[in-house]
Amino acid sequence: MIKINNLQARVEDKEILKGINLEINPGEIHAIMGPNGSGKSTLSSVIAGREDYEVTGGSIDFEGEDLMDLDPEERAHKGIFLSFQYPVEIPGVTVSNFIKTAINESRKGRGEEPMEAREMLAKMREKTALLEMDKSYLSRSLNEGFSGGEKKRNEIFQMAMLEPKLAILDETDSGLDIDALRIVAGGVNKLRTADNAVVVITHYQRLLDYIKPDFVHVLFNGRIVKSGGPELAHELEEKGYDWIKAENA
């Protein structure tokens, strides 16, 4: 589905990604772990097309197409979704107005007709129920006055509505209590199919107890320095990141 080849990126003069290689196939869950400042959020932002980062080398191929020249919205139309670590508050725009706009703009971008109002409503009901959200969420201003947990749940709600092929969850577990974590992870698991893939970016093993990865990668100093199965996450949990740092010093 996505092939990242020797990806290098910087912000202003600072090199952050120094040659990332990663391949993800449909149906897979990948976890990317690593200490603070290793480049995890940069990698997710670059895949989603954030313009603050300058890609200085390498390529990202998504379903046979080069992503580099595409705007963030065009990448979204192709099925890439990024759940933000810090979702932005947009006072005055309700969750339902926002998601309707997002869905119909995405459909327009793909040359499809807008979704019927009735279908939209039914889908919103279904997905709020999936994430154990009260219907009143829909008429609240987007993320305004939401608790940390509500914001993250709202991110997964949007993912559920947009049905991306590749979902990147950037530190979705931060700021969540155990109940919220269970609900959010449960939502992600229920949205899994053989055709979509999930990248979970996290600092801790905790979330991976709920969303079980097929592959775990350790990102350090702008490179993937180790890859393995789920057992790698447990090893990191036990030993911390110091041994990784020592190995790559």
Place this chain on the structure above:
Amino acid sequence: MTDLAQDLLSSFVVAEPQLNGSRNLGVVHLRKEALDRFEAQGFPTTRDEEWKYTNLKPVLKHDYRILLKGDDAVSFADIKSYLLSDLDTYKLVFINGKYSSWLSDSTHQEFDVCTFAAALNKYPDIISEYLGKGAPKGETFVDLNTAFADDGAFIRVKANQTVDKPIEILYLTTNENGPAFSQVRNLIIAEQNAEVQLLERHQNIGDQPSFTNFVSEVFAARDARVSYYKVQNDSDEATLVDNTHVVQKEQSNVHVGTYTFGGKLVRNNLHFYSGGEHAESHMDGITIIGDGQTVDHHTLVDHQEPNCYSRELYKGIYLGKSHGIFNGKVMVRQKAQKTNAFQQNDNILLSDKAKVDTKPQLEIFADDVRCSHGCTIGQLDHNALFYLRSRGIPKREAEGLMTYAFAADALEYVKIPQLEKRLNHVIAEKLGINLEFAL
């Protein structure tokens, strides 16, 4: 002296004996004195500090008709779109400054929702108690209006009464006979613990230039609550100078919302005189204008007594070659300890040709107060734009949505859901975005 000022002075001689209330000696006196002050001062120029950024010259040069006639040809269909159709309201409709009884829905039952003309004759005592007591003498547009105005809205709500539905005040100019200069006047009195909601609009429905010099005096007695919404979405031929003066007593709560989307030139002089402890003064506004339009908000909150609160939030969005001015003055007098005053003016320029002049002015003579003020002129938040785009919303639409959200923030205090919905629609339309709004 400008030609227009000369015309006004000579017209006064003809007009004065025919004005409503001309048998009331107090009123006659008030008018003559006001005219004398206007004659001495004339119209302001950009050399006047208060008019530094707003040049009236281009709009004063038209050959305005001064003594206007009503227009019987206007039907309800012509004015319907300027009213809130999905809400039952009292209505006061004026055409070229003359009251139109067939388009209006007034009352004298428990409270007065009627005309200033009627009140001049019917309530001479109330007129002499209130007229000219809110709007200060010496302000040239106020003086000019005092000399000529003989009709407008008169609203009096007696103690402990609540007006059962909002009052819509619509001032229309048809000006089929050429450019029109109209002067209308409101007198709004909310007695102790009374409550009233007002919606006001000036509209030029002709194709000739119009100039409206408007004065509104609002008196809120102890515990009175007044919500006053001004929708300014006039034609490109229209100039409005709105002089609204609010006099507040103890524990009264007055909100004036000013929503400006049109007009060639709009100048709002909005003054609050906070003259009783624990009074609350709220003013907020949204301005969205484009090519060739100027909007100038001049506000004053005069804190005269202790323990009062004022809140001021003005948002401006400027497209094309437009010009916005915000001058917000907060005065805290020596006696007004424990004043809590908040003022914020935020602007977004969406074009290289748009221009904003913003000036907060604080004059504080008390030592135990909390006053904050701020103004920003900027572009949209980068991070938020990326967030929207990452959800598939194209850049242009994302900018529209963000701009909408920026503006709609100032609608929080609108208490009439139908009005809020209508304003939301106008804002979305002005910004070219497609949103749905439920009541």
